[in-house]
Amino acid sequence: MTPETEQLLRRWYMGQLIVLFGAAFIQLFTFDGGVFFPVGGMQLLIWGLLAWWPAAEEDQAQWWRLRHVNYYVQTVLQFTLLPILLANLVAWLSQLSWLDEQGLIAVGMAYLMVAFVPVVVVVTKPIESVIGRIAVLITAIFSGVVSAQQTFLILPNLQAPSVFEMVSDTGILGALGFVIAVGVLLWGWGLTGPSWRFNRQAQTSLVVGLIVVGTAFSLWNAFSAGGSWATTFTHWDFQLRSATWKMFLSGLEPGIAEEWLYRFAVLTLLLQAFRHRRHQLDWAVWLSGGLFGMWHITNVFAGQPLSATVEQIIFAAMLGWFFSLDVPVLR
DSSP: OOOHHHHHHHHHHHHHHHHHHHHHHHHHHGGGGGTTTTHHHHHHHHHHHHHHHHHHHSSEEEEEEHHHHHHHHHHHHHHHHHHHHEEEHHHHHHSSSOOOOHHHHHHHHHHHTTTHHIIIIIIIOOOOOHHHHHHIIIIIIIIHHHHEEEEETTTTTOOHHHHHHHHHHTHHHHHHHHHHHHHHHHTEEEEEEEESBBBBTHHHHHHHHHHHHHHHHHHHHHHBSSTTTTTTTTTOOOOOOOOOOOHHHHHHHHHHHHHIIIIIIIIIHHHHTTOOOOOOHHHHHHHHHHHHHGGGGGGGGGGGHHHHHHHHHHHHHHHHHHTTTTTTOOO
């Protein structure tokens, strides 16, 4: 990333902070006679100053630990709450101007696809620890960006059309925004993106095996009707339900976001971390697949039975290892 590009993104970040925090201060001051302004305004002011710090600081050894803690804190806060700040701005503009509310909502949902780009450059890029980078990627950044449009529409005073709510619920816009934000972030870390060209030195048997297994898995995933391990390969249902846009987009979202997270971002970081190890690829593939499997343990907190979650963890880990085998095939 060139210094000119980084400086431009830094200015974008500061301008975004000024607009969003300014609108939040105005809303606090005018809402219900300003009764919440003393407490809410003070909290917002402290957050705003800490959010401004990464953009204003220069390379210096002072307050090193505090600055690095602030990088993590700001990553979590901004990826979680930035959509709400933007929703507040849209709600305020729709009340004070001739602009159409639905048009403002559409612009806000579209803007959220790129709104996190300056945040990752200013706030997240300075994180140097590989463990820290992976931790913020698989938690705050993933959940914040993919669900950004849903969070944006959470305010009750924004009346979005049903089609807007359908698109936001599928997470497809968030998945595309995640691709953009993480792509820029890894570019800032000096890591190259994926290649779509086949490696001519890859073994033919490996390529054929990947194609055959990938095709078989796609057919199994689409038509298997088994309810247990004993029937998963013996019970099939080839009757397709009437497809809907919500069904299509909901299925597309994890295929884009989760694969970009683990098979691009996490795997690339692990390959970089183990670049001097003899078994670099083995370490990176096994760890990324294992993380992908364990990542699904949170489904227990959503009410999923423990037995089903364990099966899902095992299946996801195996699937992650298989997908990671594409790395030697591409260059």
